[in-house]
Amino acid sequence: MIDKKHVMQTMDWSKYDLPGWLSQCGAWQRSCRNSYRSSNPIAVAMKKAKVRLSKAQRAKLIAYYLCEEEQPKIKRHKMTCDITDNEARAIQRLVLDVINGTDSEALLDWMQVIISRYFNDRSWSQLETPDRTVMDAKYDVRCGLAVLHVRYPFIQYVKGTV
Structure with missing residues (x-):
């Protein structure tokens, strides 16, 4: 009988800490953005996540989007x-499992900030919104990292680091 191991079991999780793995996954996504034609599974999952917005919140988001004149800067x-590729897919799977396994809007917000910070390489100032300060974004990232670490304790995480 052949003992097949899942990629999650064969990975050397000590290679990076949790923020390091997330940042590396973001670098992987950026490096293969032009080479793959398929959609980013993280972006698809976030769109499918059941986030309830009131009519006022929806109108505010649309107005903010329409009034935004600054073009994204290429950095x-x-x-x-x-x-x-297998390591990157494993990291994506960890985040997707958290997103798909919850109905908590707070947890979805934390994962959205994690994705923006690490996968999309947003600076702290870019994470600031009319409803979220830079400090709130840092707290959201810390909460998201804590959730990931508690769910996956085999990935090293130094408490208090972002």
């Missing part, structure tokens, strides 16, 4: 991708 990334 050069200093981080190089040092993980394999």
Whole structure:
């Protein structure tokens, strides 16, 4: 009988800490953005997540989007991708499992900030919104990292680091 191991079991999780793995997954996504034609599974999952917005919140979001005149700036990334496709997919799977396994709007917000910060490489100031200060974004990232670490304790995480 052949003992097949899942990629999650064969990975060397000590290679990076939790923020490091997330950042590497973001670098992987940026490096293969033009080479793959399929949608990003994280983005698809976030769109499918059941987030309830009131009519006022929806109108505010649409108005904010329509009034936004600043074009996104293309920035050069200093981080190089040092993980394999399988490792990146495993990290995506961890985040997707948390997103798909909850109905909590707070948890979905935390995961959205994690994705923006690490996968989309947003700065702290870019995470600021009319409803969220930079400090709130840092707290949201810490809460999201804590959730991921509690759910997956085999990934190293130094408490208090973002």
